[in-house]
Amino acid sequence: xxxxxxxxxxxxxxxxxxxxxxxxxxxxxxxxxxxxxxxxxxxxxxxxxxxxxxxxxxxxxxxxxxxxxxxxxxxxxxxxxxxxxxxxxxxxxxxxxxxxxxxxxxxxxxxxxxxxxxxxxxxxxxxxxxxxxxxxxxxxxxxxxxxxxxxxxxxxxxxxxxxxxxxxxxxxxxxxxxxxxxxxxxxxxxxxxxxxxxxxxxxxxxxxxxxxxxxxxxxxxxxxxxxxxxxxxxxxxxxxxxxxxxxxxxxxxxxxxxxxxxxxxxxxxxxxxxxxxxxxxxxxxxxxxxxxxxxxxxxxxxxxxxxxxxxxxxxxxxxxxxxxxxxxxxxxxxxxxxxxxxxxxxxxxxxxxxxxxxxxxxxxxxxxxxxxxxxxxxxxxxxxxxxxxxxxxxxxxxxxxxxxxxxxxxxxxxxxxxxxxxxxxxxxxxxxxxxxxxxxxxxxxxxxxxxxxxxxxxxxxxxxxxxxxxxxxxxxxxxxxxxxxxxxxxxxxxxxxxxxxxxxxxxxxxxxxxxxxxxxxxxxxxxxxxxxxxxxxxxxxxxxxxxxxxxxxxx
Numbered sequence: 013x014x015x016x017x018x019x020x021x022x023x024x025x026x027x028x029x030x031x032x033x034x035x036x037x038x039x040x041x042x043x044x045x046x047x048x049x050x051x052x053x054x055x056x057x058x059x060x061x062x063x064x065x066x067x068x069x070x071x072x073x074x075x076x077x078x079x080x081x082x083x084x085x086x087x088x089x090x091x092x093x094x095x096x097x098x099x100x101x102x103x104x105x106x107x108x109x110x111x112x113x114x115x116x117x118x119x120x121x122x123x124x125x126x127x128x129x130x131x132x133x134x135x136x137x138x139x140x141x142x143x144x145x146x147x148x149x150x151x152x153x154x155x156x157x158x159x160x161x162x163x164x165x166x167x168x169x170x171x172x173x174x175x176x177x178x179x180x181x182x183x184x185x186x187x188x189x190x191x192x193x194x195x196x197x198x199x200x201x202x203x204x205x206x207x208x209x210x211x212x213x214x215x216x217x218x219x220x221x222x223x224x225x226x227x228x229x230x231x232x233x234x235x236x237x238x239x240x241x242x243x244x245x246x247x248x249x250x251x252x253x254x255x256x257x258x259x260x261x262x263x264x265x266x267x268x269x270x271x272x273x274x275x276x277x278x279x280x281x282x283x284x285x286x287x288x289x290x291x292x293x294x295x296x297x298x299x300x301x302x303x304x305x306x307x308x309x310x311x312x313x314x315x316x317x318x319x320x321x322x323x324x325x326x327x328x329x330x331x332x333x334x335x336x337x338x339x340x341x342x343x344x345x346x347x348x349x350x351x352x353x354x355x356x357x358x359x360x361x362x363x364x365x366x367x368x369x370x371x372x373x374x375x376x377x378x379x380x381x382x383x384x385x386x387x388x389x390x391x392x393x394x395x396x397x398x399x400x401x402x403x404x405x406x407x408x409x410x411x412x413x414x415x416x417x418x419x420x421x422x423x424x425x426x427x428x429x430x431x432x433x434x435x436x437x438x439x440x441x442x443x444x445x446x447x448x449x450x451x452x453x454x455x456x457x458x459x460x461x462x463x464x465x466x467x468x469x470x471x472x473x474x475x476x477x478x479x480x481x482x483x484x485x486x487x488x489x490x491x492x493x494x495x496x497x498x499x500x501x502x503x504x505x506x507x508x509x510x511x512x513x514x515x516x517x518x519x520x521x522x523x524x525x526x527x528x529x530x531x532x533x534x535x536x537x538x539x540x541x542x543x544x545x546x547x548x549x550x551x552x553x554x555x556x557x558x559x560x561x562x563x564x565x566x567x
Contacts, residue, residue, distance in 0.1 A: 015039070016109060016136035018116055021100040024109040024136065027056050030065035037069040042099035045091070047106040047115060049077035056107075072099060078111050083143075085152050088118025095119065113138040121151035126237055127422030134426065141428065144238040149251040160232070162190040164480060165246060165256035167236055169193035169221055171201075171553065172262035172455030172469040178226045178556030179477035184486055190230040190254065192246065193263075198224045199290055200549055202466050205322055205502060208287040208296035208413075209329035211542065218290065224554055236263070239427045241448045258480050259448075261429065261436050262455040263421050265318060265464065271417040278386025283411045287326050288318070299411045300330045305342035306410030309391060311381045312349040313417040318456055318464045320356060321499035321511065323349075323415045324364070330413075331371035332504040345373045346407060348393055350380040356463075357517040359531050360501070360509055367503045367533075379405060381414065420457050435459035440515065441492040443476050450483060452476045461515060463497030470553045471496045475563045491563035496520055500541045508537035522560060 013032045015023045027048065028036070036044065044066070050058040059075045066073050074094055078087050095102060095116075104112035117129050117140055126147055133140050146153050164180060166173045169191045177189050203217035225231055234248040246254045267288055269276050278284045285296045308330065312323040327347055334340040347368075354368070354375065355361050368375065376393075382404075383392040391412055393405045419425065425434035429445060436453035437446050440460045445451040454472035456464040472493050481487035495515030500508045510530040514520045521530050528534050552559050 015103065016138075018113065018132050018136055022095065022102050022104065022116060024112040024116070024138075025103060025105040026108050027053075028062070028103075028105050029057055030061055033062065033066050033069060033071060036103055037066075037071050041101050041103045042070065043072045043074070043102040045074045045076055045094060045098075045102060045104040045112070047076055047078055047091075047104055047111045049079065052080070053107065074098070076115070078106070078115065080107065080111065083111055083114045083118065085118065085146070088115050088121075088151050091115035092119030109136070110138055114140065114143055117143065117147060118151040121147045121149075125422065127426045130238075130426040131422075141238075141240070144240070145247055145251055145253075148237040148247050148249065154251045159253050159255060160190070161255040162230060163188040163256070163484075164190070164258045164260065165254055166191045166260040166262065167193075167246070168261070168263035168455070168457075169195065169198065169225065169231070170262065170264050170455065170469075171466045171549070172264075172473060173260070174198070174224060174226065174554045175469060175473035175556070176260050176262065176454065176476050176480075177229050178554060179473050179558065180480065180556075181226055181228065182556035182558075183477060183481055186228070188230075189226075189228075190232055190256075191225065192232045192234060192236055192248065192254065193221065194233055194235045195221055197221060200546060202319070202549070203546060204287045204290065204293040205325045205329070206542065207293035208285075208300075208326050209502065209505065210297040210300070210333070211329075211505070214290060214294050216546075219550075224550070226556070236423050238423060239429055241428055241451060244450065257450065258483060259451045260476060260480065261424070261451065261453040261457060262469075263424065263457050265418050265456040266421045267318075268417045268419055271313075272381055272414065273383035273392075274386065275384050275414060275416070278384060279414075282386030283389060283409060284384065284386050284414060285411070286414045286416070287322065288415055296326060296330075296413060300333050303334070303343060303411050304339045307344040307346065307408060309346045309348060309407055309409045309412040311391075311412070311414050312347070312351065313380060313415055314350040315356075316464060317415065317418045319499060320463055321501050323347075323413070324355070325502045326413045327373065328367055328371070328501070328503045329505060331367075331373065335371065336505075340371065345371060346376060347373050348376045348379040348381065348407075350378065352377050355501075355511070357511060357513045357519065359519050360511045363509045363532055364501065364503065384412070384414070424457055429453070431459050433459065440495065442479055442490060443472060443493055444479060444483075452480060460493075460495065462493075462495040463499060463513070465497050465499060466549065466553075467498035467512075468496060470561050471563075473553070474558045474561055478563055478565075489565045489567040492566055494520075494564060498522075500537060500545075502538070502541070503533050506538050507533040507535055508541055509533050510537040510540070 206212040310327040378396040420434040431437040475491040478491035
């Protein structure tokens with residue numbers, strides 16, 4: 013007998029027999045719910061036999077049978093009522109445990125987030141895609157569904173989503189495209205490093221989403237709840253179903269602020285900041301200006317993360333300000349990196365190490381921030397030891413710049429589109445889904461191994477645009493993405509180490525070495541970052557102008 017845990021209060025199992033009841037009672041269960049009708053199989057005991065065998069064991073038994081594949085909304089409600097009224101923990105069973113899991117899921121709709129319900133069931137070995145619409149609809153079978161249908165549907169109106177839409181329209185004007193995104197504001201996120209360094213004003217990095225969407229694109233202002241790729245359908249919150257011929261998935265990633273104990277309660281005060289949030293980047297600059305002595309800690313979580321160089325950028329710009337104002341000699345800078353190296357592409361490390369030495373930065377590799385006490389100004393790190401064990405390290409701070417752990421959005425992680433790690437599973441060159449031929453993905457949510465940067469999305473968007481049209485018979489040949497990513501490392505105010513590389517960490521400069529030598533700090537690279545890239549983003553990338561981004565073609 014295998015018991016599969018859904019919650020601390022509920023486990024499910026396949027068919028149990030009378031001899032199993034003592035083991036169930038010994039395991040601490042106090043209630044058993046039978047969800048299998050009597051007589052369904054030749055090898056099952058009837059419920060009355062189980063009731064008789066359970067006498068004297070301290071077990072309460074309940075009979076709530078459902079036909080296989082036909083769990084009703086009412087049975088879901090009854091299951092929830094039984095759970096509420098019964099002594100815990102509870103074991104529910106049917107032939108395989110699927111009906112019990114389905115009843116629990118329906119009872120939890122509206123009480124738990126949909127991704128949590130699906131994920132808990134999946135960990136127990138049960139796939140709930142057959143009832144996902146009912147779960148979106150509050151545990152009720154939808155009576156009326158307001159369907160929409162478009163030739164191309166794009167999930168996400170960030171840099172990748174808008175760039176793909178614009179590139180598609182540049183190739184095929186008038187194409188029926190819908191973008192699904194619940195946001196009101198579009199952000200130029202690469203600018204937040206310079207906001208935290210006192211170079212940009214935060215307001216220059218934000219525009220209304222309506223103002224940057226390509227003309228003629230349908231904007232569905234809603235959140236995605238689930239995917240039904242076998243039916244070419246996306247389910248939105250409220251159970252609205254949107255059908256597509258081609259689907260492009262680029263919702264970005266999820267910043268898991270709750271992944272660090274105590275962080276949410278202290279963000280934006282007590283010296284705790286992060287350039288990964290629009291409203292906190294100005295606080296970073298405020299703290300940098302205010303700090304005249306003490307300890308400044310900068311953290312980097314395990315990969316993958318959005319812009320792997322961003323944690324260092326914040327540190328270098330801060331250190332440069334303290335150097336220029338004479339405060340650096342009184343400030344202890346600690347860089348706590350969960351990884352094992354300063355930067356993933358070795359060619360750029362020598363230049364960065366010179367700045368590490370100039371600023372007197374202490375490097376701490378293999379250290380992951382796990383908890384923070386803002387009031388006490390203490391941060392706790394988990395340190396990996398050579399023998400595989402872990403040690404806790406507590407550091408006091410006067411200022412700490414935190415980068416949260418990052419993962420795919422919940423609705424992606426639990427979907428049929430994801431790989432084992434939760435990212436959208438695509439071919440790294442064509443960006444086409446490995447299972448569903450009419451689905452593509454790009455940007456931060458894809459499982460490609462490139463750096464998750466806007467520069468990568470700028471190169472990916474034309475590839476996806478061409479391949480979508482080729483799949484529709486409107487273009488010839490196949491476009492391929494080589495893994496290009498760029499990370500302008502702001503090592504001081506006025507100089508940048510311009511890291512550019514493709515799959516495998518191969519250096520891939522966009523400019524001749526005499527103009528910008530990316531492995532050395534450059535003033536011209538700073539001008540590129542400060543003056544050229546922002547208008548290139550707003551007026552180039554988001555408008556479908558593929559300057560220096562034409563895709564490589566095969567066939």
